[in-house]
Amino acid sequence: MRTFPPEIVKIYEEIRDMKIRGAGxxxxxxxxxxxxxxxxxxxxxxxxxxxxxSVASYVGSSRPTAVSLPNALHYVLSRVKLAKRRxxxxxxxxxxxxxxxxxxxxxxxxxxxxxxxxGRIKDGDVIMTHCNSTAALSVIFEAWQRGKRIKVYATETRxxxxxxxxxxxxxxxxxxxxxxxxxxxxxFMKDVDKVVLGADAVAANGxxxxxxxxxxIALSAHEARVRVFVAAETYxxxxxxxxxxxxxxxxxxxxxxxxxxxxxxxxxxxxxNPAFDVTPPEYIDxxxxxxxxxxxxxxxxxxxxxxxxxxxxxxxxxxxxxxxEGYVG
Amino acid sequence: xxxxxFSQLIEDIKMGKIYSSTDIVFKALEALEQLxxxxxxxxxxxxxxxxxLPNLIKARPASAMLANSVREILKATLDASRKRADIKxxxxxxxxxxxxxxxxxxxAINLAAAIASRRIQDGDVILTNSYSKSVLRAFEMAKERGxxxxxxxxxxxxxxxxxxxxxxxxxxxxxxxxxxxxxxxxFMKDVDKVLISCEAVAANGxxxxxxxxxxIALSAHEARVRVFVMAITYxFNPETIFGELIEIAEEEPQxxxxxxxxxxxxxxxxxxSPLFDVTPPEYIDxxxxxxxxxxxxxxxxxxxEIYGWPxxxxxIDGLLRELESVTKVx
Numbered sequence: 001m002r003t004f005p006p007e008i009v010k011i012y013e014e015i016r017d018m019k020i021r022g023a024g025x026x027x028x029x030x031x032x033x034x035x036x037x038x039x040x041x042x043x044x045x046x047x048x049x050x051x052x053x054s055v056a057s058y059v060g061s062s063r064p065t066a067v068s069l070p071n072a073l074h075y076v077l078s079r080v081k082l083a084k085r086r087x088x089x090x091x092x093x094x095x096x097x098x099x100x101x102x103x104x105x106x107x108x109x110x111x112x113x114x115x116x117x118x119g120r121i122k123d124g125d126v127i128m129t130h131c132n133s134t135a136a137l138s139v140i141f142e143a144w145q146r147g148k149r150i151k152v153y154a155t156e157t158r159x160x161x162x163x164x165x166x167x168x169x170x171x172x173x174x175x176x177x178x179x180x181x182x183x184x185x186x187x188f189m190k191d192v193d194k195v196v197l198g199a200d201a202v203a204a205n206g207x208x209x210x211x212x213x214x215x216x217i218a219l220s221a222h223e224a225r226v227r228v229f230v231a232a233e234t235y236x237x238x239x240x241x242x243x244x245x246x247x248x249x250x251x252x253x254x255x256x257x258x259x260x261x262x263x264x265x266x267x268x269x270x271x272x273n274p275a276f277d278v279t280p281p282e283y284i285d286x287x288x289x290x291x292x293x294x295x296x297x298x299x300x301x302x303x304x305x306x307x308x309x310x311x312x313x314x315x316x317x318x319x320x321x322x323x324x325e326g327y328v329g
Numbered sequence: 330x331x332x333x334x335f336s337q338l339i340e341d342i343k344m345g346k347i348y349s350s351t352d353i354v355f356k357a358l359e360a361l362e363q364l365x366x367x368x369x370x371x372x373x374x375x376x377x378x379x380x381x382l383p384n385l386i387k388a389r390p391a392s393a394m395l396a397n398s399v400r401e402i403l404k405a406t407l408d409a410s411r412k413r414a415d416i417k418x419x420x421x422x423x424x425x426x427x428x429x430x431x432x433x434x435x436x437a438i439n440l441a442a443a444i445a446s447r448r449i450q451d452g453d454v455i456l457t458n459s460y461s462k463s464v465l466r467a468f469e470m471a472k473e474r475g476x477x478x479x480x481x482x483x484x485x486x487x488x489x490x491x492x493x494x495x496x497x498x499x500x501x502x503x504x505x506x507x508x509x510x511x512x513x514x515x516f517m518k519d520v521d522k523v524l525i526s527c528e529a530v531a532a533n534g535x536x537x538x539x540x541x542x543x544x545i546a547l548s549a550h551e552a553r554v555r556v557f558v559m560a561i562t563y564x565f566n567p568e569t570i571f572g573e574l575i576e577i578a579e580e581e582p583q584x585x586x587x588x589x590x591x592x593x594x595x596x597x598x599x600x601x602s603p604l605f606d607v608t609p610p611e612y613i614d615x616x617x618x619x620x621x622x623x624x625x626x627x628x629x630x631x632x633x634e635i636y637g638w639p640x641x642x643x644x645i646d647g648l649l650r651e652l653e654s655v656t657k658v659x
Contacts, residue, residue: 156590158486158509167598179590179600181486182511183541187606213511216544223547257484257509262492268499270506277515
């Protein structure tokens, strides 16, 4: 394997070790990695695209589930590929500009989502959220700022307690917040008016991949006729799912769930630690994107609009796979 | 000295240090008997009961088995006192009844476990939560009968009793997988049956059990996975027939979960931690008792068999008052 500059290795490791967490932050970090790669590139002009592609696949392999990661890399790479001016300098500039553009777009998207989503929150609403989602928090913050007196239930979010980060962020703005164990979701659901969640990926059918436990909360909300809103930037939508690809659910280490001591004492106990689950579209009332609120079933429209012109590439890949496998001549 | 041990036990119950509801009842009955033995007169015994029993019940207000067995001990005390027996004889009767109650509970658990174990089939994946002696006994019996099955256990926050359950199941050489509570729906599609225990069963067949149980049942219902609840009839709450609600206790502020939350958020965030939740009867396929498997809707029929109809139920406070008046006469 190729070796990469320490700055890029650091980004890779921080995403892998969840020091950089959250689909939005991961996406921005990935764009930043490509920007740094472009800036530091010293080779000849023939190889720059190949080099950036290798950085992209390296950084892209840090975590398997967040679609924002490949989408951010794709955003930058596709612009370099399609650039009309060739040569190292212009291509570097294209890559740097694209990365900056993506980061700026991403930050603005979170803000837009807050503005759009806040309209759905009413004065006096009790909101439940899960894990730590910048986009979901953006909605809650904006609603609070508009003077809506709300209260938030935040789940602790085992195994890594991201709910505490959410609770602290809410409390720091003076928003009343109550931490609850994940197992108490149904107990409190009858007091809840709306569930606001983030997403790590949105599939073409509107299914939402998010922190483990999300689908249980959505199910419980559905049972209690509580509305479920998912706040997700459009770069979290997964184009590959339009072509039948499944979003891969990452399973992490056992030591995140139980201590090393327990594992050593109980070698036969298998500890499984899926990081995400899939919430079917029927439990989601709406997805709040920076372009507006959509029904989850409209996810494919967002994908076609965003990636439609590159679908040829996907189809070419599928066709050549089929040729390799002898299905088509 | 006995009094201090007794308050310590109440403290331990409140803090969730004793995992199994059966263990709580057994320890409470034994401690109560020891305490009673320190009484030198009937009056003193009644005063001891008056001072301790309400606190004991309040330590675990949802536990029907605790209230039911304390009621039996009180009844035994009252019956013995009426026979003009002296304190020594009364205490002997209390001991006799305590042993009988414990034996009946043990027998009932074994019977219910034997019945439950028959619902476990080769190749089954059984999901359970928290820590239950009855469920573990059912696993053990199924294993003894040579059934090859595996067990999924949730961590069961806030107490994390699932860790001990996983450990015990693995000691029985049964394959076991542990995961966080929020992963229940993720794994439900691999599960064949849910087998859980409970703290109490209400008259309408609703089941009070460890927080998170109703989420598991809901998720099982969605996935068309059968939910079996093990509940010996001692766990049926007769008061609910008169409209009483079962009180769901919150975790004590000093208990590990809320302490942990406090440390992690520097005390800045409010946290709530109810210990139990209520699973509605429509998510429960059957309740497994020592008298056989019943539909949750048939709980009233069983209560009627035990307490008659119209219902004859002495409440604990009433029993205490009666006991006071009987001893005063003397």
